[in-house]
Amino acid sequence: MTLTIFGGRLVLPSGELAAGAIDIDGERIAAVGPPGRVTGGIDATGLIVAPGIVDLHGDAFERQIMPRPGVTFPIDGALIDTDRQMTANGITTAFHGLTYSWEPGLRGRDMAVRLLDALERLRPRLGCDTKLHLRWETFNLSAVEEVVGWIAEGRVHFLAFNDHFDEIVKKCASAEALGRYADRSQISSDAFVTLLGEVELGRDAVPGAIRRLTETALRHGIRMASHDDYTAETRASYQALGCRVAEFPRTRAALMAAQSCGSPIVMGAPNIVRGGSHLGSIDAAEAIAEGLCDVLVSDYYYPAQLQSVFDLARRGSLPLAAAWPLIAANPAKAAGFDDRGELVAGQRADLVLIDDSDPALPRVVATLVAGQVVHLGGDAWRLGTDARQRAQ
Numbered sequence: 001m002t003l004t005i006f007g008g009r010l011v012l013p014s015g016e017l018a019a020g021a022i023d024i025d026g027e028r029i030a031a032v033g034p035p036g037r038v039t040g041g042i043d044a045t046g047l048i049v050a051p052g053i054v055d056l057h058g059d060a061f062e063r064q065i066m067p068r069p070g071v072t073f074p075i076d077g078a079l080i081d082t083d084r085q086m087t088a089n090g091i092t093t094a095f096h097g098l099t100y101s102w103e104p105g106l107r108g109r110d111m112a113v114r115l116l117d118a119l120e121r122l123r124p125r126l127g128c129d130t131k132l133h134l135r136w137e138t139f140n141l142s143a144v145e146e147v148v149g150w151i152a153e154g155r156v157h158f159l160a161f162n163d164h165f166d167e168i169v170k171k172c173a174s175a176e177a178l179g180r181y182a183d184r185s186q187i188s189s190d191a192f193v194t195l196l197g198e199v200e201l202g203r204d205a206v207p208g209a210i211r212r213l214t215e216t217a218l219r220h221g222i223r224m225a226s227h228d229d230y231t232a233e234t235r236a237s238y239q240a241l242g243c244r245v246a247e248f249p250r251t252r253a254a255l256m257a258a259q260s261c262g263s264p265i266v267m268g269a270p271n272i273v274r275g276g277s278h279l280g281s282i283d284a285a286e287a288i289a290e291g292l293c294d295v296l297v298s299d300y301y302y303p304a305q306l307q308s309v310f311d312l313a314r315r316g317s318l319p320l321a322a323a324w325p326l327i328a329a330n331p332a333k334a335a336g337f338d339d340r341g342e343l344v345a346g347q348r349a350d351l352v353l354i355d356d357s358d359p360a361l362p363r364v365v366a367t368l369v370a371g372q373v374v375h376l377g378g379d380a381w382r383l384g385t386d387a388r389q390r391a392q
Helices: 061-065 075-088 109-125 141-152 165-171 175-185 189-200 203-219 232-240 252-261 269-274 284-289 304-314 320-327 329-334 385-390
Strands: 002-011 017-025 028-033 048-051 053-058 091-100 129-137 158-162 224-227 245-247 265-268 295-297 351-355 363-369 372-376
Touching: 002 320, 002 351, 017 048, 048 320, 053 295, 053 304, 053 320, 053 329, 061 075, 075 091, 075 109, 075 363, 075 372, 091 109, 091 158, 091 363, 109 129, 109 141, 129 141, 141 203, 158 203, 165 175, 165 189, 175 189, 203 224, 224 232, 232 252, 245 252, 252 265, 265 269, 265 284, 269 284, 269 295, 269 304, 295 304, 295 320, 295 329, 304 320, 320 329
Parallel strands: 002 048, 053 091, 091 129, 129 158, 158 224, 224 245, 245 265, 265 295
Antiparallel strands: 002 017, 017 028, 048 351, 351 363, 363 372
16 A cells, blocks of 8 residues: 655754655555655644654553553563553654563563563554663573573564662661562562572673673673663673673763663663662753753653753754654664664655644654554544554
C-alpha cells in the first residue's frame, strides 16, 4: 500500500524543521520531498511529523504488573496496556528493560521467564516494535547459563550489566528501605537479610560471570551497556569487555571516561522533564549542553522522551529538530539499527504526528509503525480517511 503524508512540518536529519511531504510504500519511506499538491493521504496540516521515538531503556511496565508492593496483575494485560501507553506517546521501537536479579518476586526468575514468554507470545499483537533489554544483575550467578542460552536463541536484543548489590545492602540499614525491598521480593524482611548474606558469598565469582556473558553477547552480535558507573575505571573495564554503551553514569569522572571511550552516553528523559535526577546524579540538561549526552530514554516514565525534547527547545537549549536525534536516531544507532530513526528514503515508516499548539504539552495525534497506523488521537478525523483505514 502506498500513502502520502502531507501538509506537516518535517523533522529532518539536517536538524531543520521544514514543510514537506513523505511518500510511504508498504513498510518503508519511499521519498521525502517538498510539500507539493496532494490529493488523498494523511493531512498533517498544523502538525509536526517526526521519526518514531526509539526507547532503549524503559521499565515502567513493571508498574502495570505490580502497581503496589505485593499486588500483581496478569502479565499479558500489563504488556498490552504498556503498548498502548508507548504508542500514544510516540514510541515506535521499545526495549523493555527486564531486570533479572538475585532477588525473587518482581525481578526474580519466575517473573523474568513469564514476562519473556509473554512478550514473545504477544509481539504480533503489539503496535510498538518491542524488543528485550535484559538488565542482568551481576550477582545473579545462578542465572548465567540460562542467560547464555537466551542470547544464543535470539531472545535478548540488548544486554546491560547492573550491580546494585552493595547499594541495596547499604540502604537496607534502614528498616523502611529493607521493608520495601522485601515487599518487592515478596518475602519477609528477615528472609531478605538472610538472602543478602547468601548472595555476598558469590562475590569472587562475579567477574568471571561478567566475562562469560560479554563473550557470548559479542559472539551473537548483541550490543551491551554498563549501568550506573561510578568510576572511570569501571567504565573503562566494561568498555574493554565490549560494553560500548554507558547507561546513566553516576559521576562526572565516569561520564568523562565514557566520552573519552567514544561510548554513546544514555541518560533519563525524566531527568530533563523534572529538572534534575531523582537520585541526585548528573543533570542531563547540563550534560547535553556540554555535549556529554547522546541518548535520552523513558527510564520509568513513558511520556518523558517526547516531553523532554520539547522542554529543551522551550528552554532554548536546543532547537526541536536538533534535539530529536536524542530520542530517535541516536538510540537506534546505539542499539545497532540502521533502518529507523530518521526521515530518509529506505528507512522504516516509523513516524509520529504531533500537535505542538501548546509546546508545554505536546500531544501525539497519530503514530505509525512500519507504515501502519497504531495510534490515533481523539481528533483523528482531521487526518482524513486514509489514516483511519490504515489503523490497526
